[in-house]
Amino acid sequence: MPRVTTLLPAADAAAATPIWCVDAAAWAGLAAELPAPAVAFARATGFEAKPGRLCLLPDPEGGLLGVLFGVESAGGRADPFALGRLPDLLPEGTYALAAPVADPALAALAWRLAGYRFARYRERPAPAARLAAPEGVDAGEIGRIADAVAAGRDLVNTPANDLGPAEIEEAVRRLAGRHGAACTVTSGDDLARDFPMIAAVGRASPRAPRLVDLAFGDPGAPKVTLVGKGVVFDTGGLDIKPSAAMLLMKKDMAGAAVALAAAEMVMGAGLPVRLRVLIPTVENSISGSAFRPGDVLRSRRGLSVEIGNTDAEGRLILADALALADEESPDLLVDFATLTGAARVALGPDLPALFTEDDALAAEMAETGLAVNDPVWRLPLWAPYASLLDSKIADINHVSGGPFAGAVTAALFLRRFAPSARAHAHLDLYGWNPAARPGRPEGGEVQTARLVYALLRRRYGRA
Template sequence: MTLTFAPDDSTATDLHLLDRAALPDWLGDQDESVRHWAEAHGFTGRIGEVLTIPGADGTVRMALAGYGDPATRARGRFALAAAAPKLPKGTYRIASGLPDDVAPAECLGWLLSGYQFMRYRGEPKEGARLVAPDGVDAAAVEALAKAEALTRDLINTPAADMGPDALEAEARKLAEAFGAETQVITGDALLDQNFPMIHAVGRAAAVPPRLIDMRWGTEGPKLTLVGKGVCFDTGGLNLKPGNSMGLMKKDMGGAATVLGLARMIMARALPVRLRVLVPAVENSVSGNAFRPQDILTSRKGLTVEINNTDAEGRLVLADALALADEEMPDLIVSMATLTGAARVAVGPDLAPYYTDDTALAETLEAGAGHMADPVWRMPLHKPYESMIEPGIADLDNAPKGGFAGSITAALFLKRFVTESPRYLHFDIYGWQPTAAPARPKGGVGQGARAVLAAVEKVFDL
């Protein structure tokens, strides 16, 4: 897996990225041999179309990659990355056709097209490499690619090898690489230190639950990231059917995403006081599993009636959010693979988010467009507050009826953030169901690059 740019040298092959409308004029400026070769091979400039032009000695003289048209590009992302896997192995330099305003995102797509999850198989395949174009911050783009690869690797690893203890080990490895500090509260110590809901969700598993707390940076605004780390979710006593349990290795996708985002922030040496909180648990079935109709008391003191043990993610997040809120950071961001309702609402490609801060939302969406990381704002609809108030306790973890499931989950979480000025919650999917340019089928980060861009803008970093 190559997630870095190639060094620039004279042997790099010129690659022309060709919009369909610009193709006739470009061909008109070429010599007869190039025109005849392109016409003979029916090159039209479609996205993902590739053509190599031979020189007189039989070596590759130049390469062409289709860039489609604006309407087609608007229907997807990473058009350049659609060509990268089809090019012969070698080093390429963009010679023409790449607009400056999208060059960083397109180059990121190229790097990500080289991602391969190799933990359980042989050597990775070597593919085409790209020289960073002039004006593209190569180190910044490489940092984004490596962070995304971390997120994908964590999600793709099965729960047998990515339980709460392994997730802790990965967090510690990341912290060590960037000089961050890590503290972990494990098992019954969670009760001693008042994290009762994290303990309740994870106590039935063979590997004890834990709260991972990583800190980095000593100056600047306080930014706290909270990621759901449910390393496998059986549904608990409300056991999931087999077809719903099949992808539950990805239920720690929120934790994987905030760790990837933390890596971006630390690699860019942003002047922030970063804190990352990951409640890492496995929601298992055993004699001591928490039960439907149990009443749990949270760290914040709010009581929660359990009406479905499969709505466990919001419980572990609630204790972690309460801890985050006690420090009153300038911004709290939570990320979780929380509800199927979010997938029904926006599908797998969009990252839905919630915030009361319209200025923050506008900044986030501007950054999302720039970073090729699409997001969609959802409503924190206050009239639905009554749906999460069961009467017997302060809150209901699984309101009956099924309506507005993602909204009610977000409203539930917001009850645990009362002191901090800004809060942003993402209900992500964390999985690419079918392969697309720069995104093979499997784990994928969502929202992290958009948050990075928003943090830089909001805090003027």
């Protein structure tokens, strides 16, 4: 099971050790109320009310009176997850926020997410510090979100020898079983006939490719479809990657993990939507049967696609899945993928790129992302760049012929396969925390899952 720290009921706060989150002004006021020996201790140890500073105040019996934690002053660029520093720094015990914070729900979520441990291969005990839910915070909702994130992180962190297409399918089946959803799988000859690009990308591996399809909710409810790229490992194919570029390729299925984490949140909350999750999952391997540069593939939508580079396989499998999703004209279609290095060069690892033609949706996603500390940044679907995908022998090439606008041209390629969706957003994400930050341990990350869940909850959640 995923390892996360515990969030206790708010009623436990009365007997908990207080945490005072203080800036300079708040510290001055608090110092006038605390016992003089505790204030003297804080000053003697050099505590300053600056972001991230910590002081454990002793009581007269040698126990713990409380915790001072420095935060950003009002009007500053405060990190909503700042409290996520504490679970690994505090001794075992139960703690409670003794003073208001800007967003207590995010503070509590950060605490839980900070305690995640990937413990599949060696024991990594979670922190023993527990937090009582702040007043007014729904501990159950925080727990469901944190557990979904932890499960998604586990998938991304699992290496490809233990996570192939069959294991991705099993993860979807377990998710469907927990929530009474339907799950169907297309593989073998049926996959080659109905989803030829998914089949072509995965045919070089001994682990068979497949399309996994989960459906949940009332068919008459608003249709929301999530599509996640599930490349369990990407060698680059015949356009093989350098060895250094393969080191993190176990995370090339992070788009699938994001879609499943978001789906877990949606189904756990019982949102009144007709949710569909499509996971095309393959291993992009090398053998005599591998697809080649210069091949022309047929797609589910009927477009012929010239292969410009076998290391751009993700958009091929997404295109077939998007074509299926588009056949029922969903109200909202969102795809998630670790798709281009160009997006990382432009925005770095922490900020996924958002592409959509819907200005209202783009604004809503940007606002929601900031509100839940799961941000995105919109890049343009610049139509004139579509000519960079022209092919002399097929309907379209799947990569551009030059070094420019790689993330944009990838998004434009995908857009060709979902023309009927009422709204479509493509999220190009990294799926990994290169270094630990509050609430975000180093390793796999399901970027944008919480954003999409929060957006759906705003749109469709019951008051």
